[in-house]
Structure formats: C-alpha cells, structure tokens
Amino acid sequence: MDRLLFLLAAGLARGAVLALFALSLVIVWRAARVVNFAQAAMAAAAVYAAFHATAATGSYWIGLATGLAAGALLGAAVERGLMRRLPAHAPLPGIIVAIGLVMVLQAGLAIAFGPEHRPMHPPFSQRPFVIGGVPLLSPYDLFTLGAAAAVMAALALLFNRTPLGLRLRAAAFAPETARLAGVRVPRMVALGWALSAAAAALAALLLVPTELGLNPHAVDLLFVNAFAVAVIGGLDSPAGALLAGIGTGLLVSLVTGYASASAAPLAVLALMTLVLLVRPGGLLAAKEARTA
Amino acid sequence: MTPSPPRLAVSGLEVAFGGLTALDGVSFDVRPGETVALIGPNGAGKTTAFNAICGLVKPRKGTVHIDGRPAPARTTRLLAAGVARTLQGLGLFDRLTVLDNVRAPLIALRDRDADAKARTVLDDLGLTGLADRPAGALPYPERKRVALARALAPRPRLLLLDEPAGGLGPADIDALAETVDRLDCAVLLVEHHVDFVMRTADRIVVLDFGRVIATGTPDEVRDDPAVEAAYLGVEAAA
Structure with a gap:
C-alpha cells in the first residue's frame, strides 16, 4: 500500500509535466493544424539557454525566465521563418520541415555544447516528505505540480476569458472568417507558436533536473510520451491533454514501479492503441479533429 | 457644395484567374442608405466581385473606393474602414x-x-x-x-451580404427581408432568390460572364431583354 501511494504521488508530478508538454502540442495543432515534431528539439534548445543563464548568474529563476523567453522566441521564429512560408491546407510539408528542424537543432546543439549529459540542479529538494511512514511528494515535485498547474490554468484563462484568447481561438478555428472579422491571423498564429514553445520549454525545464541531465536528446522521450498523450486526449483538446497527461503519468509510474522502466513505453503504446480502438478521435476530440 | 462620394465605388474592375477572365471592366456604386443587388447566373462573377472588394483577390485592373478612399489592401482592415461581410458558406x-x-x-x-x-x-x-x-x-x-x-x-457603413437568403424557407426569407429593409447602412448583396432581390433592392446590377449587362431599379431590370435572356428569362421559363 505504501508503495502504491508513493507511485501514485510520483505519477501525479510526472503526469503534470506530460500534460503540459502535450498541451503545447495541442496549442500548435489548434493554431496551425501541424504536429510539431520539432517541439522536443526546440525545448532542448530553450533548456540550454536556461542552463547557461543559470551558470552565468547563479540564479535558477533567471535561468527559468531565460528558458521560457528563449522558447517563446524560438517558437515565433520557427513560425515566421519556416512554417508561414509553407503551402496552406497541406500537412505534409509542415511535418517534413519539422523533422528537418529536429535534425538541424539537435546537430547544432551537439556541435555547440557537446553530446554529454550536463547535470541540472533543481531549486528545491528532491527528497520526499514522509507522511505516516510513507514517502510521498518531494518539495520539487510540489513545485513541478504547482508550476504546471498554474501555467495550464493561466493558458485556459487566456484562451477562454480574454479578448486576446477569443482572437486566438477565432484565428485557429476559421482563419478566413477571422480575417474578415478583423483578426490579424498571422500574428495570432505566431503567438500560438510562441505560447506553445514556451509551455514545452517549461515542461522540459521541470523534467530535466529529475533525469540524467541536459543533452540534445534530453527531451526526446518526453515528446514521444506527450505526443501519445495528446493523441489519447483528442489532439485538439486542452482538457483531453490534461486528463490523458495525468492518466498516462500515473500509468508510467505504476508500470515502472511494479514491472520495469523498460515496460513503461509499451504500456503507453498499449493505452494509446486501446483508446484509439474505442474512440478513434481520442477521449475528448471535437468532431472536426477526427477528420482534420 | 461637393456631393458626398458613394459609399462604395467600383470602377473598371478586372479579375483573371489564369486564362479565365472572371470580371471584365465591372463598374457600379452603392450610395449611403441604398441596397444594391448584384445578380447573375452561376459563374457570372458575383462572388469574385465581393472578394475583390474585400481584398481577398487582387484585381488586374480597376479601383475600389469606400467613402471616396481606396479600399484597404488588407482584409483585416476592412472592418476599420466600415465594411462588414457575410460569407456564402456562413463562415461561423x-x-x-x-x-x-x-x-x-x-x-x-x-x-x-x-x-x-x-x-x-x-x-x-x-x-x-x-x-x-x-x-x-x-x-x-x-x-x-x-x-x-x-x-x-x-x-458597418457598408454591409456585403453573400447569398443571405440561400437555404432559407419562406418565413425566414420574409423575416430576413424585413431586417434588411430596416438597416440604415448601405447594403450590397449577392443573391439568387429573385423575389427577395425584387423586394429588398433599390437598384440591381446584373452580371453575365464577368460583365455588367444591365443596371437599374427592379422594374427596369425585370423588363430588360438582355437580362431576361441571360438570367431572369431562364428563371421565368422554369
């Protein structure tokens, strides 16, 4: 029982990170109908910016802010410099360019900083609180949960409760109509990419200190799991990303704890297959997403 | 005293898609408070004219002026210029x-x-x-x-309605006609529903193969032989 509680608590923190990264994929999908396969490499680049800012200043928080800013700038730059120039209404060029971008970014990071893992230190202890003899969440787990929840809540408020959010949603759902309604669609799409890349950067910044450390491929597994989460949730559903993220985090934690870490990716794949067999569009997909 | 410019002035508009000329020297205007209907058979160039006015397609020649000023090149600035539009496919x-x-x-x-x-x-x-x-x-x-x-x-000061009565039943068309009659802005509408057009329009511009073949009041247009041949005649025969 103690072990189960510990694994559930650990899964919750892992799930929050997964949900946040999946949400970043959902934001881009909604804004541009592109699965951004470069999201992991872009997030890794942002984490390198954070790593060097922290090393230069000695402040984790300055590093965090730098990483988020770098992520947002990189997201906007990729949209303005690459994605905007691709033919509209054809998903394949976007996917090919994203995969090419992965190669360029990861090779560039390896050339610039080397392939070795660089340890990143969390701002809070990773030693779990022990309650009733059961080790549960650590201060860093609580920070991770709080940060991910705060950002997801802020994004939900932004999209659903603000005039800017209405313009973002209008541009995403019907670009032609949005233009006629006076919405500057390209600006909104670029902003969507920036928000998405910043959210992915935060997820990566929260994850990397708990893993082996930073290298150009440090975010790859997070991307694979988060992509599965986004598909399970419904690809264009922020609520689906949250639900599937937490569920998948718990699943990964339980399978890792009771079976082995190498079985966890298989469990995620099995969950995705099962969900898609029952609900081909994902758990909370809108009708449009299934045919898009 | 200088007369106020028309709300919308379209002059010598030419639009081509590859080798196909969709609009060929189209000119008409819409004055403040006036409802003008743009009619014609399918493929006559009605929606292309709307798209050119809105900046969605670039004309090869000709000008579009709104309240005496060149229409904004960017669609997103159309609203700020006082122009709103509905789309044929709703676009909600x-x-x-x-x-x-x-x-x-x-x-x-x-x-x-x-x-x-x-x-x-x-x-x-x-x-x-x-x-x-x-x-x-x-x-x-x-x-x-x-x-x-x-x-x-x-x-808006100018409202562009693209087939507003399309797909509606008689009661809804009546209600729509009453709404359009109540509007105090200038209206340019594209519509196939002849009764609706005759009831709401102050003037009608008839297009056929991208050219204006008739302009006038509903009664004048109804009696125009060229219009009967190109459009209304077909309707009447049906």
Whole structure:
C-alpha cells in the first residue's frame, strides 16, 4: 500500500509535466493544424539557454525566465521563418520541415555544447516528505505540480476569458472568417507558436533536473510520451491533454514501479492503441479533429 | 457644395484567374442608405466581385473606393474602414458560442463595449436565448442569423451580404427581408432568390460572364431583354 501511494504521488508530478508538454502540442495543432515534431528539439534548445543563464548568474529563476523567453522566441521564429512560408491546407510539408528542424537543432546543439549529459540542479529538494511512514511528494515535485498547474490554468484563462484568447481561438478555428472579422491571423498564429514553445520549454525545464541531465536528446522521450498523450486526449483538446497527461503519468509510474522502466513505453503504446480502438478521435476530440 | 462620394465605388474592375477572365471592366456604386443587388447566373462573377472588394483577390485592373478612399489592401482592415461581410458558406466559428461569434469583430476592433454591443445585436435579431450555445450546434436558419448578427455588430457603413437568403424557407426569407429593409447602412448583396432581390433592392446590377449587362431599379431590370435572356428569362421559363 505504501508503495502504491508513493507511485501514485510520483505519477501525479510526472503526469503534470506530460500534460503540459502535450498541451503545447495541442496549442500548435489548434493554431496551425501541424504536429510539431520539432517541439522536443526546440525545448532542448530553450533548456540550454536556461542552463547557461543559470551558470552565468547563479540564479535558477533567471535561468527559468531565460528558458521560457528563449522558447517563446524560438517558437515565433520557427513560425515566421519556416512554417508561414509553407503551402496552406497541406500537412505534409509542415511535418517534413519539422523533422528537418529536429535534425538541424539537435546537430547544432551537439556541435555547440557537446553530446554529454550536463547535470541540472533543481531549486528545491528532491527528497520526499514522509507522511505516516510513507514517502510521498518531494518539495520539487510540489513545485513541478504547482508550476504546471498554474501555467495550464493561466493558458485556459487566456484562451477562454480574454479578448486576446477569443482572437486566438477565432484565428485557429476559421482563419478566413477571422480575417474578415478583423483578426490579424498571422500574428495570432505566431503567438500560438510562441505560447506553445514556451509551455514545452517549461515542461522540459521541470523534467530535466529529475533525469540524467541536459543533452540534445534530453527531451526526446518526453515528446514521444506527450505526443501519445495528446493523441489519447483528442489532439485538439486542452482538457483531453490534461486528463490523458495525468492518466498516462500515473500509468508510467505504476508500470515502472511494479514491472520495469523498460515496460513503461509499451504500456503507453498499449493505452494509446486501446483508446484509439474505442474512440478513434481520442477521449475528448471535437468532431472536426477526427477528420482534420 | 461637393456631393458626398458613394459609399462604395467600383470602377473598371478586372479579375483573371489564369486564362479565365472572371470580371471584365465591372463598374457600379452603392450610395449611403441604398441596397444594391448584384445578380447573375452561376459563374457570372458575383462572388469574385465581393472578394475583390474585400481584398481577398487582387484585381488586374480597376479601383475600389469606400467613402471616396481606396479600399484597404488588407482584409483585416476592412472592418476599420466600415465594411462588414457575410460569407456564402456562413463562415461561423462553429465551436465558439453565438455570443463569442458576434463579439469577435468588436474585440478585433478593440471596442470596450464589445459585450454590450454584441448582446444588443443578438437581441435585435431574436438570438438572445442562444447566446451561450455553440454556433455549430444551431439549425441552419439560426446560423444564418448569427452570421448576419456578426456582420452587423460593428455597425458597418457598408454591409456585403453573400447569398443571405440561400437555404432559407419562406418565413425566414420574409423575416430576413424585413431586417434588411430596416438597416440604415448601405447594403450590397449577392443573391439568387429573385423575389427577395425584387423586394429588398433599390437598384440591381446584373452580371453575365464577368460583365455588367444591365443596371437599374427592379422594374427596369425585370423588363430588360438582355437580362431576361441571360438570367431572369431562364428563371421565368422554369
């Protein structure tokens, strides 16, 4: 029982990170109908910016802010410099360019900083609180949960409760109509990419200190799991990303704890297959997403 | 005293798609408070004319002036110039609520009273009870009204209606005609429903193969032999 509680608590923190990264994929999908396969490499680049800012200043928080800013700038730059120039209404060029971008970014990071893992230190202890003899969440787990929840809540408020959010949603759902309604669609799409890349950067910044450390491929597994989460949730559903993220985090934690870490990716794949067999569009997909 | 310029002045408009000339020297105007119908058989160039006015297609030649000034090159600046448009295919934000659909252009214009103005328009068009429902979940006639409400919300000086009566039943067309009659802005409409056009339009411009073949009041156009041959005659025979 103690072990189960510990694994559930650990899964919750892992799930929050997964949900946040999946949400970043959902934001881009909604804004541009592109699965951004470069999201992991872009997030890794942002984490390198954070790593060097922290090393230069000695402040984790300055590093965090730098990483988020770098992520947002990189997201906007990729949209303005690459994605905007691709033919509209054809998903394949976007996917090919994203995969090419992965190669360029990861090779560039390896050339610039080397392939070795660089340890990143969390701002809070990773030693779990022990309650009733059961080790549960650590201060860093609580920070991770709080940060991910705060950002997801802020994004939900932004999209659903603000005039800017209405313009973002209008541009995403019907670009032609949005233009006629006076919405500057390209600006909104670029902003969507920036928000998405910043959210992915935060997820990566929260994850990397708990893993082996930073290298150009440090975010790859997070991307694979988060992509599965986004598909399970419904690809264009922020609520689906949250639900599937937490569920998948718990699943990964339980399978890792009771079976082995190498079985966890298989469990995620099995969950995705099962969900898609029952609900081909994902758990909370809108009708449009299934045919898009 | 200098007479005020027409709300919309289209002069010598030419649009071509590859080798196909869609509009060939089209000229007409719409004066303040006037309702002008642009009619013609399928493929005559009506929607292309709308798209050229809105900046969605680039004319090869010709000019479009709104209130005496060149129409904005960017579609997004059209609203600020006082022009709103509905689309043939409705073009609603299906997943947004009716209220958000109507608020969207006001938000884009950074109108501080967006919410109140949107609700007023919904009230005028009998849509208040549907404000919080997703637009995509409504029956077709209500969706048409939402599209009209969204176009009217920013209180345009010129309203472009693309087939507003299309797909509506007689009762809804009557209600729409009454709404259009009540509008105080200039209206340019494209429509196939001849009775609706005859009832609402002050003037009619008839296009055929991208050219203006007749202009006049509904009675003048009805009696024009060229129009009968190109369009109304076919309707009458049917």
